[in-house]
Amino acid sequence: MYKIKTFNQISVKGLDRFGRDKYEVGSDIGHPDAILLRSHKLHNEVLPDSVLAIARAGAGVNNVPVDDYSKKGIVVFNTPGANANAVKELVLAGMLLSSRGIKNGIDHVKTLHDISDAAELHKTLEAQKKQFAGQELKGKTLGIIGLGAIGSLVADMALALGMNVVGYDPALSIEAAWRLSSDVQRAENMHALLARCDYVSLHVPAIKPTLNMINEDALAQAKPGLVLVNFARESIVDPNAIAKALDKGQLRTYVCDFPEPIFYGRDDVIAMPHIGASTAEAEENCAIMAADQIMDFLENGNIKNSVNFPAAAMPRVEGQRIVFTNENVPKVLGSVLSVLADHNVNVLDMMNKSRGDLAYNILDVEQMDNGHVIDAIKNIEHVTTVRLID
Ligand SMILES: NC(=O)C1=CN([C@@H]2O[C@H](COP(=O)(O)OP(=O)(O)OC[C@H]3O[C@@H](n4cnc5c(N)ncnc54)[C@H](O)[C@@H]3O)[C@@H](O)[C@H]2O)C=CC1
């Protein structure tokens, strides 16, 4: 039986992927083979040695100590794009909330409950509604920082609304570039983007280079009255700099999914409780993708959508499969093949992939009757993990 430990509320549609004949799944599993989670922070968890893989049902992996796990040979997966549409829709809601008197208008209507006569209510509302007038998105310029799965959907949506769209993404992948509309204008740098936009939406991962990227310097370049939308992560912005920019009018509104105490009581901050991906559809998509990736890894050693391991997949053939991870240095694969030759084990198919400092290998071999082979591979210098899959 494989064991999967879960953290957070994981969609049952994903959990149901694990056939109960092969899998035990739950939040109180003792020695799991894999962990399936959403935003639960793993930095302070002591992981049992049994853990082979972590699957983040979502995009951001800043709650997972990826570098530490890489050294231990633990594969970390995420689910690229699976919740992007949910975030895109909330970005639209955020831009509308910041531009029209929606929230104040609704709150105001609630204060009028003492007026029982419908005609009087309508007359009062018509007289007062000018307080809640706003502006349209059409014709305004939206800047998007980070043009990956979410950023590109936000771009398409904004173009469809008649906005001008400017993008900045120095790390854009070729695949993401293919997805991007040719109507998105390219900003040379982030400051140039901030200077020309009425709205800016952040869609970058929380990594070292993006830490506090929206700081006092950056905000000083912003077009006065900018609406800043942050459904990415709290660490990307400096909240003190945001508060100051709002005080000065450099920012008109800060819309975010990450409330901070410094923003309490401010009408120019619209803060939501990290609900960008909280739709039934996104939760299902993420959970299903994460579960499928874990199963393919545990049962076949295949790796898809890992943030620290190379992609690696081979169709199964008869016999057994050995998968092993090693430091990405010369001669390791050769040493493993020598061990197999010494033990008279015939290799049927093999794959060797590397990513940064680590290498991952899949070897299909004829059925072995020698139990010492795996131990012998484990003892080869630079081999981090090895596993035999029947
Ligand atoms: N509020 C919520 O519930 C959710 C938040 N997120 C956050 O949004 C982030 C982005 O998600 P996806 O679009 O799915 O990820 P993605 O990986 O598809 O796209 C991220 C893009 O940011 C770009 N990028 C990286 N460093 C950059 C930099 N310094 N400047 C400009 N661009 C840079 C990358 O090249 C990539 O194109 C996630 O990492 C996560 O933190 C994602 C899903 C839900």
Ligand SMILES: O=C(O)CCC(=O)C(=O)O
């Ligand atoms: O699981 C969630 O609700 C959070 C989603 C998120 O922030 C992400 O996918 O990066």
